[in-house]
Amino acid sequence: MELDQLRYFLKAAERGNFTRAAADLAISQPALSRSILKLEEELGQPVFERKARSVSLTEAGMLLQSRAQQVLAILEDAKAEITDDGKSGRVRVGAIPTIAPYYLPKVLQQFSEEFPKASIVVQEHTTDTLLKHCTQGEVDLAILALPVPAKYVEVEELFEEELFLVLPPDHPLVEKEKIRLADVEPFPFILLDEAHCLSDNIVSFCRQRSFSPVAVERTSQLAMVQELVSLSHGVSMIPAMARKLDQTDRRVYRSLAGRKPTRKVAVVWNPYRFQSRLLKAFREHLRLDK
Numbered sequence: 001m002e003l004d005q006l007r008y009f010l011k012a013a014e015r016g017n018f019t020r021a022a023a024d025l026a027i028s029q030p031a032l033s034r035s036i037l038k039l040e041e042e043l044g045q046p047v048f049e050r051k052a053r054s055v056s057l058t059e060a061g062m063l064l065q066s067r068a069q070q071v072l073a074i075l076e077d078a079k080a081e082i083t084d085d086g087k088s089g090r091v092r093v094g095a096i097p098t099i100a101p102y103y104l105p106k107v108l109q110q111f112s113e114e115f116p117k118a119s120i121v122v123q124e125h126t127t128d129t130l131l132k133h134c135t136q137g138e139v140d141l142a143i144l145a146l147p148v149p150a151k152y153v154e155v156e157e158l159f160e161e162e163l164f165l166v167l168p169p170d171h172p173l174v175e176k177e178k179i180r181l182a183d184v185e186p187f188p189f190i191l192l193d194e195a196h197c198l199s200d201n202i203v204s205f206c207r208q209r210s211f212s213p214v215a216v217e218r219t220s221q222l223a224m225v226q227e228l229v230s231l232s233h234g235v236s237m238i239p240a241m242a243r244k245l246d247q248t249d250r251r252v253y254r255s256l257a258g259r260k261p262t263r264k265v266a267v268v269w270n271p272y273r274f275q276s277r278l279l280k281a282f283r284e285h286l287r288l289d290k
Contacts, residue, residue, distance in 0.1 A: 001039065009061075011024055012055060084278070086281065088278070091118060093108075097125075111281075115278065123139055127144050131153065131268070134269065142267070145197045155268050156266060159265055163240070163262060163263060166252070167254065168232045168251065170232070181211060185211050188234040190217045190229060192220065192222065226238065267286055
């Protein structure tokens, strides 16, 4: 049994499809199929149940998946520990889409200046996917918004930021000296898809004040939310980090009066994996960059 066979097997199990798994691995689909068949011949039983357009794990496959993850994790940790000099190496960082493009560029630039021999790899995914990757060792840490619905990960809050009301320039609320949440209630909202936790933050804040925002449109990107607001499709709430980078005059940002909507940003990691000195330095850098 070869390590590449285990890697190919795990990717196929994750994707549930040989073609997509082969594309992720940058190999041909026939090569992946041959590797899996050879693995099954060695084990004497199938690890996948083949269907027309997908594959699913057999009972033997589920057992192998657990063991293969452990084997590869041990080998990766051993290599990382042996080569750990605190200055060079790779840090795999995950971040949700409403944080990655607004918060990470400055952090990565400063860290690279201090550790020029380090390599930083960034993955941008939703919270559920990043937590899965974190527990499986595919990322070393993830930057998310609280709450974090996962066990077996270490969670450290980094900072809390305000969510600003964003309006088109000609909106009737723009001229109002103080805008309260009750003033916003009659207007339609533009929100991110339900897979994004920012929408949960906004809806939860409103519902705590006996108000359920009516979402007339949903999109997968925060930048599109901002553009739709500019086109007077509705109003929304935008994190401070995104508001800070928005220099256009096509949108107006206002801080709500009274108790303000916020979100808490945290870093999570798998405490059962080896923590290199470089990784610890990166986490410390996040703490200093609050």
